[in-house]
Amino acid sequence: MTAPGYDATFLDVPVPLPAADRVVRELTYVHFTVLLDPARRLAVATGVNIDGAALRDLDRSDGWRLDLRVDAGEQAGADVYADNDLDRGHLVRRSDPVWGAEAEQAECDTFVYPNAAPQAGLFNQSRELWLGLEDHVLAYADTYDARVSVFTAPVLAAEDPPYRGVGIPRLFWKVAAWVARPAPDAEPVLATTGYVLDQTPQLDDIDLETERARLAGEPPPLGPFRIFQVPVADIAALTGLDLGPLAAADRLPAAASVGTRERWVELGALSEIRM
Incomplete structure (x- = not known):
């Protein structure tokens, strides 16, 4: 399974992959890469x-499957999702890399376990909103250019509750990047927006509930999804990733980019995104 993976020159301005300050396995697929x-x-x-x-x-x-290029013990495989309410949440969406002559292989490539993370099984309006963010950004970007690069993953925090040898992420992040052209002859300008999905349950006794679930062999409780538009700089701080030029190109108004989590904008509909 060899493919060129994510292309940092895909847009009219260079946009490298996020850089991690930890050991990672770089796995390339058709039109996307997983770290x-x-x-x-x-x-x-x-x-x-x-x-x-x-x-x-x-x-x-x-047809979810392990990636044979890395050890099975380095991937959260089928055992994590068996006989429970956890979903295999696609990180790179199934439909995103499905374009061009290699579309069939790209679609198949999205069903590898390194491209999945445990998510609450309940589909609700917020989950549909999370899935629709890229469609919304793509439609907006099409005014200027029909190409978008998207980065996403769970926030791998030390306090994530353990389950079957895997810490279950409570937060997921996403950054969409495209090129805007303010005028036909203007230089291309990178534009980005950042988002966080929070699947932490809204329970006053979360620590007690998590411990009970762990002792019972059940997955940790996960609550209704909440979606926020957040400063891209906050995503860099949450994850410890070097996001290169993505933070400086953020379309969230500068006035909202001071403070801490209070600056996060909870979204109830795609029309509320600030672009």
């Missing part, structure tokens, strides 16, 4: 190139 943290058995970052003008509508292949 796998072998200690946590989950991705610390992913990057995908999306060509909106060449996307194809393909049937879902399913």
Whole structure:
């Protein structure tokens, strides 16, 4: 399984993959790359190139599998998701890299376990909002250029509750990047927006509930998804990743970029995104 993976030159300005200050396995697929943290058995970052003008509508292949290029013990495989309510949450969405001549292989590539992370099984309005963010950004970016690069992964925090040898992430992050052209003859300008999904349960006794779940062999309780638009700089701080030029290109208004979590904008609909 060899593929060139994420292309840092895909947009009209260079946008490198996030850089991690830890040991990672760089796994390349068709149109995307996963940076796998072998200690946590989950991705610390992913990057995908999306060509909106060449996307194809393909049937879902399913068939989740391990990536044979890394040890099974370095991936959160089928055992993590068996006989519980946890979903295999795609990090790079199934539809994102599915464009061009290699679309079929790209779709199949998204069903490898390094491209998954445990998420609450309950589908709700907030989850649909999370899945729709990239479509919304792509439609907006199409005014200027039909190409988008998206980076996403769980926030791998030390306090994530353990379950079957894997820390279950409470937060997920996403950064969308595209090129804007203010005028036909203007130089291309990088633009980005950042988002965080929070699946932490809204329980006053979260520590007690988590411990009970651990002792009972059950997955930790996960609550309704909440989606926030956040400063890209906050994502860098949360994850410890070097996001290169992404933070400086953030479209969240500068007035909202001071303080701590209070500056996060909770989203109830795609129309509330600040671009």
